[in-house]
Amino acid sequence: MLDPKDWQAFRALSHAALDDALDYLQEIRDRPAWQEVPAEVQERLAEPLPQEPTPLDAVYAEFARSIMPYNSGNIHPRFFGWVQGTGTPTGALAELLAATMNSNVGGRNHGAIYVERAVIGWFRELFGFPTDASGILTIGTSAANLIAVLVARTRTLGANVRETGVNIEGGRLIAYTSSATHSCVRRAFEVSGLGSASLRVLAGDSLHRIDPATVARAVEEDRELGNRPFMVIANAGTVDVGAIDPLHELAELCEREGLWFHVDGAFGATAILAPSLAPKLHGIERADSIAFDFHKWLQAPYDAGCLLVRDGALHHATFASTPNYLTRMPRGLASAQPWFTDFTIDLSRSFRALKVWFTVKEHGAKRLGEAIEANVRQARLLGDLVDGNEAFELLAPVQLNIVCFRYRRDGMDEAALDALNDEIVIRLQESGEAVTSSTTIGGRRAIRACIVNQRTTDDDIRRTLAAIERIGDAV
């Protein structure tokens, strides 16, 4: 009833739209890295609920005019704003195919189930996890970290916590992490009912890494206070500077102290694909759980994250249930246990594994690793250029793929320098030349360039820094 009345016309329109999409990506370098949605377009989009149908070609024309030009920038070769992948044309095609099949991957017995299982199997293998480890694709690492906290909660409090809820009477559960940890981890503690008071945030070293000895002391202190240490959340690539915590030492500590060892590897975990970077991740194979994204350094289109859990049975025990209307059957569509919904919050879930499957199949692990290595090399290049230019100051050593620096001018006080650097970041975006973001490093406002971009060339790096210098001089 909602399918095309005229399939031929739909076919023509969709082929034209596909060509537009491919032109758009093929010519992305010639487009602005960012441009603001004009006020009149914003107003046009804020229309009331349409009551009557609109011919599809008119809907498409409005999309092409009012929406498509205003992407969020991350597909551009000079986007370094935040840790965001570019996607690929193959990934976009995979989304078309996934939406055509329109599979609900909450469970049951169909092709998408086996693809998601395959993808999970690949990354289980990559991270050296056992074959009975479980996994689930999520919107992203935020949800994956939340699920990890919930599984760790189950391990400590028993599956009965699902019924009783959290109660600090028996001693507050405490997890340990560094001050460089992403805010989504705090949110996971808020959502789970443990509360962010259960997250002990410890200062890192000069490279933003947590010190295992500091964690060990905090564990001891908490035990003396009657708290219940239960979890360490390590970073494989912090959001501000790309620091990797000492994973091997933390694994030792967690084993000794009986703590759940979770790694938030949102983007950094996948650096294990690059032979030159894999040693930095030594110890990740000992984690109890690893959260990471496909839509960052693996360039799958948004959104797709993943959680791997060593103890698959515990993961299952944290979520599984079988109401009448989800009866499992020995044969037919309602077979093929376990179902993915028994490992996550959601029942209905899209076929997000397909874009990952296409990406990994097309490029293979080695080439994906090479793309990651190229970005790390580009970050070093940018760091060197910053270091060698008196107009700039590096605010943190370049450890992976993130460069935090600032434009400087003699005689300016700190507040003025902060404001100047924020203004530079905004003007750079407004120029459409490139995108970086702002953060604060050691109390000073920084220009932050996160290189997670398979389209970037060395020349893009040079051109971006030159634009920043030019804008800084002009402000």
Add this chain to the structure above:
Amino acid sequence: MLDPKDWQAFRALSHAALDDALDYLQEIRDRPAWQEVPAEVQERLAEPLPQEPTPLDAVYAEFARSIMPYNSGNIHPRFFGWVQGTGTPTGALAELLAATMNSNVGGRNHGAIYVERAVIGWFRELFGFPTDASGILTIGTSAANLIAVLVARTRTLGANVRETGVNIEGGRLIAYTSSATHSCVRRAFEVSGLGSASLRVLAGDSLHRIDPATVARAVEEDRELGNRPFMVIANAGTVDVGAIDPLHELAELCEREGLWFHVDGAFGATAILAPSLAPKLHGIERADSIAFDFHKWLQAPYDAGCLLVRDGALHHATFASTPNYLTRMPRGLASAQPWFTDFTIDLSRSFRALKVWFTVKEHGAKRLGEAIEANVRQARLLGDLVDGNEAFELLAPVQLNIVCFRYRRDGMDEAALDALNDEIVIRLQESGEAVTSSTTIGGRRAIRACIVNQRTTDDDIRRTLAAIERIGDAV
């Protein structure tokens, strides 16, 4: 670096894939409603992590051979298995375009933000919510219900609960819902740390609706016990039989008792688009929050759900935070507050609003309502056919779009009838003729047909019932 080396070849392949996808949907009626993934295909998919690249045309060929034929059934005109939409070709095209733009809709200032705001605005208008009500697109109603529980938790315990966590010392928070409520609501209580003991599950009436007087008594009892009643979760379309709770009376009760009034309207809420059905939803406009899906009766491809919250400030207070690396700016890409991540669990989020935007624009509210009305009429037709056939027994009155019935045979005991009906459901799926599911109604195993299918004709209904009778006779 991961973009096509040969754009012309990529273009040719993607046009061919688009034609395959359109053929697939255009000929969907001629395909089996379900077919099992053969064992050798399952094995082939379970390959180790590919190290080397594979030419994209070979990857696509493997997809076409090993994955595409094995969809989860819901796109077929005779799929009535669970409450799942079919999607549309337009929705699939929108996914291609969204993945091409590859916007991260966690926040910032770009086109996708305004589209998601527009979509939320449309449904705020549809449900009679005020313009300062907030909304967020989610994977589905499971996550939307969870967020609603978290916002209601904030209202009762204060935003401080984010830090302190849940503690039953001050009295256990209690929510009220019917025994027909979906299991994802229980899961929301498990995840939130309140525990399912905080969900008072009350028996419904003969039509599976909750009785407001029963809720009122339970509230009184809980207060006497020192518990803290805080929330009512009403159903607009229960999963087993499509029952709609007395929303208006529950709204009255919640206002009187100071309880948060949440409506789980996963599929049923959108029936408000149909003039003949809207009166059944009277009272939904008084809800504090409404959760519903676009990928069910609105036929957007998976996944896309939504939560609307009347008190947008409270919704914001439940999630918002501003770490350094997410600094908001007055201009540029990092402007346009509030950001969607301040209303949900996730930071990175895909542009799932685009498929909803295309769907609503193309068809308009009226036609979407007509498609819903058609399914309800078809459910009545199926109910009448069941009722008029001695081989069958209706197990619940047809209230909306779900028909629960069983095949019967004189002289068979209940256990044998249960097993027979389960076997019929499996054999129907295996035949590829149609898909229904199994559930239990009043202790008896039922064949359950959920009609959420914009491709279904009346003939499909007749043909499905005839197949069930034929299989029943043959077992």
